[in-house]
Amino acid sequence: MSIAQLTVVGGGLVGAAIAYGAARSGISVRVLDQGDAAFRASRGNFGLVWVSSKGNKMPRYARWSREAVTIWPELHKELLELTGVDTGLHQPGGFWLGFSEQDVEARADLLKRINCEVGGEIPFKMMEPSELKQFLPGLGSAVVGGSFCALDGHANPLMLLRALHAGLKEKGAETISGVDVTEIRRDPDTTQFQIIGRDGQRWKSDRLVLAAGLGNANLAPQVGLEVPITTTRGQILITERLKPFLDFPTNKVRQTREGSVQIGSTSEDVGFNDGTTTDKIEWLARRAVATFPALANARLVRAWGALRPLTADGYPVYQGSTSCPGAFVATCHSGVTLAAIHAFVLAPWMAGLTCAPPDIECFLGDRFRDPNASFSHDH
Structure with a gap:
């Protein structure tokens, strides 16, 4: 059934993919994006489109990730034809x-x-x-x-984000930047949601998706949803452009299409500090050189840190509210890997166009409500 308006709070990789998926289905979409002030996870994303080792404690997540990487080429092709923006997808394994x-x-x-x-x-x-070494010439003896x-590969996270936003524009979606959403209300008479920004701006919407990353921790409870989120900082290094030598992405280094080598990444519990530290930069550089000794001669040109949202068990939360029907939450740690399934599978469900994906109950935030349960993650 068609709806009048879907608002997605959050314009990062998760929110933009869901918004694009709804817009391509003919839904009227509005994106409220915090803009450059947000802790953009895409800034610190290593860019892997990765299924290997995913789902150690949740088989459904392994299958979810496999489906995501399988349909990624379709998303890449569609965005390239629609916007001319190349996401950089390459899936050689x-x-x-x-x-x-x-x-x-x-x-x-x-x-x-x-x-x-x-x-x-x-x-x-x-x-x-x-x-x-038949596939990775120059591999170090430490390996x-x-x-x-x-099934694995990699993409350019920032170009993916750009392509999704360009696609939203092409599909007629409205994107409003510089919005810090602080309050969500639902009118019991009209069943519409009222979304209120820190500066007092207000928007009404028939349907709502909270994809605000770390902001979901405060927004989700306002619509009766449980999303306990912590932060993890990832630091990444990048080298000058080098002659192509690495045809496959690895878990430690990958060479971009432009020739630069991306070295990553860390996983640190540091609260809301998204800075860089000398000790981690040194550790990443030493590990990269141990992996490919020729990198000892490469010049580092940039280092940065970014915060990523992480649930207690490391797995996503996708859930619709029972107390506020029409409101949904989407939180995950793998915005690049899961971009295609967010656009093609999750978005139509949250937009009210399809039934819930099979076994979606595995991803409900209700799993965190058990006071006797304990959780750990592999990140």
């Missing part, structure tokens, strides 16, 4: 590289378990250094083994 036999054995056990739990849908191959998944 990807490598995880380990520095100890213990880590490599643990990796093999993890991938085998996940693959079995999802019925063999996520293939992988463990490789010795001699085989790895003692690794894994390969043919």
Whole structure:
């Protein structure tokens, strides 16, 4: 059933993908974006389109990620044809590289378990250094083994964000920047939502998606939803442009289409500090050189940090409100990997056009309500 207005709070990768997915389906879409003042997770995203090792404690997430990477080329093609913006998608497969036999054995056990739990849908191959070097020339002797998944790849997070926003414009969506949403109200008579900004601006909407990243922690409870969110800081380094030498993305370094090498990343519990630190920069640089010794001669040109939203167990929260029908929340840590499934599967559901995706209950925030439950994540 068509609706008059869908408002998405949050214009980052998650919000923009959902908004674009609704707009391409013919829905009237408004995006309220905090703008450059927001803690943009895309700034610190390593850019991997990655399924390997996802879903260790939640098989549904492994299948969700697999579906996402499978339909990513469709999103890339559509955005390129619509906007002319290239997301940089390249899916030749990807490598995880380990520095100890213990880590490599643990990796093999993890991938085998996940693959079995999802019925063999996520293939992988463990490789010795001699085989790895056939694909990754110049690999350092510190690497003692690794894994390969043919489904994996990488993209440019910032170009993806640009393409989504350009696509929103082409589809007639309204994007309002510089908005810090602080309050959500629902009129019981009209069933419309009133969205209020810190500066007093107000908007009405028939349907609402909260995709505000870290801001969801404060906004979701206002519509009866549970989204406990913490922050994790990721620091990333980037080199000058180099002659192409790395045809595959790895979990430690990847070479962009432009030639620069991206080195990442950290996962730090530092609250709302999105700065950089000398010790982490040094650690990342040393690890990169150990992986590919030739990088010792490369000049670093930039280092930055960014905050990413993270739930207690590391898995997404996708949920519609029962107390405020028409309101939804979307929070996840993998805005690049999941961009296509957010646009093509999640958005139509939240826009009221389709039924809920199968087994979506695995992602409900209600799982955090149990006072006796304990959670941990792998990030």
